[in-house]
Amino acid sequence: MISKNKNKIILSLVTSFVILSLAIFTSVAEEDNINEQVEELKDILSSSSYSAFQSRMILNTAHDLLESGIPFEDTKNIIENSIEESFDAYSVKKVFDVILETQQEGLSTEPLINKINEGFAKNANKGVIISVISTKAENLKKANEILNEARQEGLKVNGGEEMLEILADSLENDVPQESLSWLLKTGTTEGKSIEEISEISEELSYLSLLAYDSGLSPEEISLLFQKATENSSNIEEICENIQNNLETEIGTAKIEEGGTAKPSTTTDSGTLPTSSTGSPAEVGETPTQEAGEAPTETTGSAPEPSTPPAEEAPSPPEN
Numbered sequence: 001m002i003s004k005n006k007n008k009i010i011l012s013l014v015t016s017f018v019i020l021s022l023a024i025f026t027s028v029a030e031e032d033n034i035n036e037q038v039e040e041l042k043d044i045l046s047s048s049s050y051s052a053f054q055s056r057m058i059l060n061t062a063h064d065l066l067e068s069g070i071p072f073e074d075t076k077n078i079i080e081n082s083i084e085e086s087f088d089a090y091s092v093k094k095v096f097d098v099i100l101e102t103q104q105e106g107l108s109t110e111p112l113i114n115k116i117n118e119g120f121a122k123n124a125n126k127g128v129i130i131s132v133i134s135t136k137a138e139n140l141k142k143a144n145e146i147l148n149e150a151r152q153e154g155l156k157v158n159g160g161e162e163m164l165e166i167l168a169d170s171l172e173n174d175v176p177q178e179s180l181s182w183l184l185k186t187g188t189t190e191g192k193s194i195e196e197i198s199e200i201s202e203e204l205s206y207l208s209l210l211a212y213d214s215g216l217s218p219e220e221i222s223l224l225f226q227k228a229t230e231n232s233s234n235i236e237e238i239c240e241n242i243q244n245n246l247e248t249e250i251g252t253a254k255i256e257e258g259g260t261a262k263p264s265t266t267t268d269s270g271t272l273p274t275s276s277t278g279s280p281a282e283v284g285e286t287p288t289q290e291a292g293e294a295p296t297e298t299t300g301s302a303p304e305p306s307t308p309p310a311e312e313a314p315s316p317p318e319n
């Protein structure tokens with residue numbers, strides 16, 4: 001009996017040793033692979049205009065990205081595009097920092113990387129790209145808070161990452177966080193599918209953008225949505241209430257302002273400006289002004305007023 005127990009103990013120790021050895025071997029192999037990747041990035045940076053100190057700074061952050069699980073191709077692509085677009089080293093590090101922080105929060109970094117690639121494709125300047133992904137990262141955190149709050153109340157929310165992006169997109173369109181929290185809880189309780197919640201979220205986004213373009217402040221929009229959710233528990237009725245209240249607010253604003261509504265300054269959700277000068281940033285995002293640079297005013301030439309047609313001389317009376 002003692003011999004059997006002794007054999008079990010020995011077997012257990014051997015198994016533990018083997019598992020530990022494999023874990024150490026895997027860890028060492030992964031670190032060796034990361035070091036090889038960093039060397040490849042170092043070769044790319046050696047042909048850039050960055051100083052030795054700046055290159056080391058970028059490489060250190062890149063190493064942290066790779067170690068946290070960010071794909072090598074994405075990291076490499078950002079560095080190559082940054083060099084091509086003449087981004088300064090500190091802007092590259094800032095982009096990496098936003099991605100790394102989001103990864104460490106346990107959130108998907110794919111939406112951020114997609115935005116970065118979109119920005120490079122559209123030749124957006126570094127300030128706009130940093131602002132866009134910083135706002136995106138912040139909205140992903142808020143969306144995660146909404147999800148966690150619903151789950152803490154015992155609700156089973158389906159489609160974690162997909163739902164996270166749906167909520168983040170609506171936050172970018174200035175839909176109040178409280179309204180989205182209500183939508184998720186109510187929709188989940190009523191057994192609505194992800195597609196149905198997404199459709200309602202898009203409708204709320206449309207109404208929010210319409211309110212913003214009509215000159216309502218974020219506080220007024222939030223109050224408008226809050227009143228609608230307090231007056232009904234039915235999702236469809238609430239969307240209708242928001243629209244009706246919005247029409248009333250717009251009508252009141254036009255009377256007070258002499259019929260002048262705030263011009264639209266937003267773009268379609270999820271888009272970046274196509275040029276780096278004078279282009280609006282993504283919905284709900286404010287481009288970061290580069291240090292030491294004053295905002296540039298773009299002055300468009302107003303069309304010259306058309307001269308009224310000359311009045312026709314009356315025809316002489318016929319003889």
